[in-house]
Amino acid sequence: MATFKFELVSPAKLLFSGEVDEVIVPGAEGEFTVLPMHAPVVSTLRPGILTVKAGADVKRLYVCGGFAEVNEKGLTILAEDATAAEDVNMTEFAASVSAYEAKLASAASDEARFKMAETLFQLKAVQAQLGGGGAAAH
């Protein structure tokens, strides 16, 4: 099966670089799967789970904010924060979610509040997904 080059970069370092079969990207307007020969696309990311499939190996990563770029060379993801799903500290994550909730209550404008509510919803979805994944693994 054909593979393509996938790179995951965070500001601090290059997290992953290699040939993969399939990547499921949490795009801002919905998840999309990138397969070899995907059409060039640039998309922003929402907080979510990035799934990387290379052969039988499936990795799940939590990414928070950033960009995905697909071109003829492959897929590049610029993520502000990326952690392997099993390494995410659930207590810390829950704390950051509730901190965000508190921030939402003091949002200045309706527009900002709407945006923040959207992000909060996404964060909570991730929390549920991670919590479920974590419970299944143990």
Added chain:
Amino acid sequence: MASLKELRNRIASVKATQKITKAMQLVAAAKLRRAQMAAEAARPYAERMDAILANIAGKVAGQAGAPVLLAGTGKDDTHLLLVCTAERGLCGAFNSSIARLARERANALIAAGKTVKIICVGRKGYDILRRTFAKNIIDVIDLRGARYIGYEHAEEIAQKVVARYEAGEFDICTLFYSRFKSVIAQIPTAQQIIPPQLPETKTEAAGTNTPVYEYEPDEDEILAELLPRNLATQVFRALLENAASEQGARMSAMDSATRNAGDMIKKQTITYNRTRQAMITKELIEIISGAEAL
């Protein structure tokens, strides 16, 4: 001539200083390696970011309604100088050379009738610049408490800058930092970050060689997210380069300080030995001539 005791004391104190400078050099060397690695690790992100930005900007540039962060306000009346320096001294000319570059630029801008505002990142730069530009400094960002420089620091700085920009406080922002070339060469650099200076040739090449991208959401929204993030990346890169430069500068400064101390000890020891010999000779002569007189 100094007494023997004085000389002994002086040698002891120089030796103590040498030990300190030697230790500082070793610490700087270890930190330099880490800082260099961090700077190198951050490079791929900045490069990709540049590529994407150049690509999108090439399309949007020239169109009406391009984001102000990209196109600028169209004026250049008020300049913001973002001066990044170290938090600590004893690193040769590192801090003063960045401050000098910023001061020259500020003076030139003031002479041209522009308004200059300064944000200092790092205490040392503030200490130097406040003597001449106390009125112009609008903010000081202190990173002393940070054990390492993370992206979140850069993001925080970038957010402050963007907030001021959106409030219309300045038109052009220039970043001052020291580019790390090698352990002995750090180049103070001024880089305009708002509006960003995109390499012309690169945008052209991007337009011809790369395929037509689909954007999701549309270009404007991506740009709106990309530009502040690009700013944070630029600041982050500057901070990392600065960290590496600082350690490099400190290492070479401490190296020469250690060498100087060594030379000084050698010279002082010779003086000490000569003086001691002279004293002994003098005492012997006194004893002999005293014995002869009897």
